[in-house]
Amino acid sequence: MTKLEFQRLLTPLVDIMNNIELDMIHNILNRIENYNDVKGTLKWLTDKLNETKLLDKDNLKILKNNKKELEKVIRDLAENCGNYIENFDNLEKYYNKGLLDINPVELYDSVSINNLINEAIKDTDDIMNLIQTKAIEGANEEYKNILNKAYIETASGVYAYQESIKNALDEFSKKGISAVHYKNGKSLSIESVTRRDVMTRMNKLVGDVELQHAKELNTNLVYVDQHLGARVRTPYTKEDYEVHAEWQGKKYMIEGSNDKYDNLYEKTGYGEMLGLKGINCYHNMRPTWEWEEIPPQIDLEKNKQQYEKLQQMRAYERKLRNLKRERIINKIEENKTKYTKSNKKLSEVSKKYNNWLKENDLTRNYNREYVSDRK
DSSP states (O other): OOHHHHHHHHHHHHHHHHHHHHHHHHHHHHHHHOSSSSSTHHHHHHHHTHHHHHHHHHHHHHHHHHHHHHHHHHHHHHHHHHTTTTHHHHHHHHTTSSSOOSSSSGGGOOOOHHHHHHHHHHHHHHHHHHHHHEEEHHHHHHHHHHHHHHHHHHTTSSHHHHHHHHHHHHHHHHHHOOEOOOSSSSSSHHHHHHHHHHHHHHHHHHHHHHHHHHHTOOSSSEOOOEEEEEOOTTTTTGGGGGGGGHHHSSSEEEOOOSSSBBBHHHHTTTTTTSTTTSTOOOOEEEEEEETTTOOOOOHHHHHHHHHHHHHHHHHHHHHHHHHHHHOOOOOOOOHHHHHHHHHHHHHHHHHHHHHHHHTOOOOGGGGGGGOOOOO
């Protein structure tokens, strides 16, 4: 399954989570504005902080309203990934030539693969429950940050209440609600965590299914495909299997190893967080045999050049998603001035990105920039 196919399958799930985040943001904005007494005072801060339980209640209601839709999307996603057969056309040709004893069509009726699909659905449900819990915590934290900032700045006379709230909301609109925080200060949005963690689990499902295909087709060999831009060795590399460029495009033994073929798990780190089918890994593998020819491995230097370009693409995509989210929040606030400004900035960055893509002979992937605007 290609990277683009994965991202298309993920779009409905990311869409739901984007809408959940927008609803949570809307709750925060409503609670900040809904107050009759003097704003920015200690009483205002205390009253507002006491409303966090009500905010939690509203956010839990949002999650409950989306629960059935999420479950359906997750099941559809798992079934699409689990029933995918890499290289099916070639397998059929091999069978018709008498090179295989098993008709590849029979793979679609495998009980073992159905069990792998159900296991992936359960794991993904658990992942989504954790993300939603973190999203509620993140919404609470952002709400408190805005309140505390406004109180301190208003009480100290640095800004008037309205100006302080405006500045806090401007900052909030750029980053949205964070679901994961790291010690180095970096955080990830609800959408980013959903995309990363669910795709990783579904990618692992595709890998587990291909290993089951190899078992049912009576082979102990798999071929790991290759692409330009695979991960290269950096100063932060801890394990050799983290360098995907070095092990891609080769055959591996599933069990054991010999002078000709390395072991799949040992060499590629299959099952490890930064190995084959781990976080942000889009390599595929498929059953292979001694007699099957494979293409030569991609040149490491050409791969490195492409890798560096792809890192710049990811930076542009993050910037575009942030600007789209900022524009949506400005729309919710009904602030025409800020909406026009963010819209203009989005157009400028988009144009700059298109020019850069043209210069580097790359194709824009709109799926990675997608942010829903249901409201």
